[in-house]
Amino acid sequence: MPFAAFLDAPLAPVTVHAYTPPEPGPGEAAVRLEACGICHSDVMITGLEKLPLSPLILGHEGIGVVTAVGPDVTEVQPGDRVGITYFASSCGKCDACHNGYQRFCARQTNHGYTRHGALATETFAAVQSLVKVPAALSAAEAAPLCCAGWTAMGAIREARVQPGETVAIVGFGGLGHLALQYIKALGANAAVVDVSEPKLEHARDLGAIAVTTPENARKVLLKNMGGVDAALVFTASAAIVPTAISSLKRRGRAVLVGLTTDTYAVSPTELVIKGITIQGSYLGSKEDLAQVFTLAEQGIVKAKVSTHPLDQAPDLISQLKQGRITGRAVIAF
Ligand SMILES: [Zn+2]
Ligand SMILES: [Zn+2]
The missing domain is CATH 3.40.50.720 (NAD(P)-binding Rossmann-like Domain)
Incomplete structure (x- = not known):
């Protein structure tokens, strides 16, 4: 059975427990995770008095492989290696979306905040924002590129x-x-x-x-x-x-x-x-995201990561809050 790091209610402690992911719906893909980094935004979300979704699976620096896609999904297919970012989807109709600034869409959804995230052995993600990840990159080193x-x-x-x-x-x-x-x-x-x-x-x-x-x-x-x-x-x-x-x-x-x-x-x-x-400045452009993967693939930039099992996610989130993590802590599945 899949496991995930959950925030079950606002201000609740983060806990890891089993869950049953649904079948991917329209615009969604099921993803089996290889790694997911822990970001300061995860810490911030654990401190919010209101949550748009709870229980909520945290995490938005996920690297994994698509295992199934929802109806009408053509952007990715099973077997594709993808990155899951904080930006999940946008309305496609507003000025921001039309001008290439989807990340400033007022009706955007966000992995690990308004919809489930990637601190999970399996999750289902919005395909609009999935980025293809080169096979040569290690999952742990690629994960922090998705947000950091x-x-x-x-x-x-x-x-x-x-x-x-x-x-x-x-x-x-x-x-x-x-x-x-x-x-x-x-x-x-x-x-x-x-x-x-x-x-x-x-x-x-x-x-x-x-x-x-x-x-x-x-x-x-x-x-x-x-x-x-x-x-x-x-x-x-x-x-x-x-x-x-x-x-x-x-x-x-x-x-x-x-x-x-x-x-x-x-x-x-x-x-x-x-x-x-x-x-x-909030997140980056599509070109920025492509560039960070290219620089990593060429070996020009290397993320400093430490890898941990999923059950350490709650403790790592509190260590990050206290400023005690050098580089990036990444959960390896
Ligand atoms: Zn982040
Ligand atoms: Zn929009």
Whole structure:
């Protein structure tokens, strides 16, 4: 019988138990999972007071093989190796959908949030968003690309990073360690800000030109280095955003990715005088997703993963919440 990591009710503890998946319906495929990464959004969802669906199977970094498809499904067929992302489907009718920004559709569905996710031995996914995964990639290393890699690449694209520029990566977890490698692959430089010494050590090993704690970030990035061209804020800490902004050069770009309900204050004068752009970035484009798989397949970018059995998922989610995971924790089935 299939097993999955469930959130049975809002704010309930995550538990692993057996379940019976339904037959795939229209627009759906049944997928037998090989691996699924654990993302900070899973942590965030476990903290929500209301859920659009419960019980809910968490997880949106899944790699697996299609075993059956619903009526009229032609996009994938049994035997295809696919990736399951947070973005599941969109309405296809609104301005966002027509303009190629399906991820901003107000009527989108999301794996592991509004519909069941991929932290399961078997699941059923929306085919609209399934991405084909190269056979050569290990499932554990491919899994984090479905959210962490994709979102990191989307943020780099939004930041319009050019070769030779210097980019601050604020928060060096699943997204940050991939972003650093993508930035280097673009011919740009990365400086890393994080509270954790082991994570800064990891950043040094991957070739960061500077690493710093948040307290010293402004001194290191602005005073010592003359400012950065762009700052990608992956952490959910709102308190660091003003520091990231004031570490920018003139005409610098701050791209916000980490989700938090906390707020922060910025100086309009600083933004105006320095011509600063602040932008939000959510997931990425289809091209971004294809590119992260290509870079992995070519061996240019490698996710740092630790693999675990499914019954450790609840504990891994709490470790991630406490910032105790370096790279990405992935469930291997
Ligand atoms: Zn995610
Ligand atoms: Zn739409």
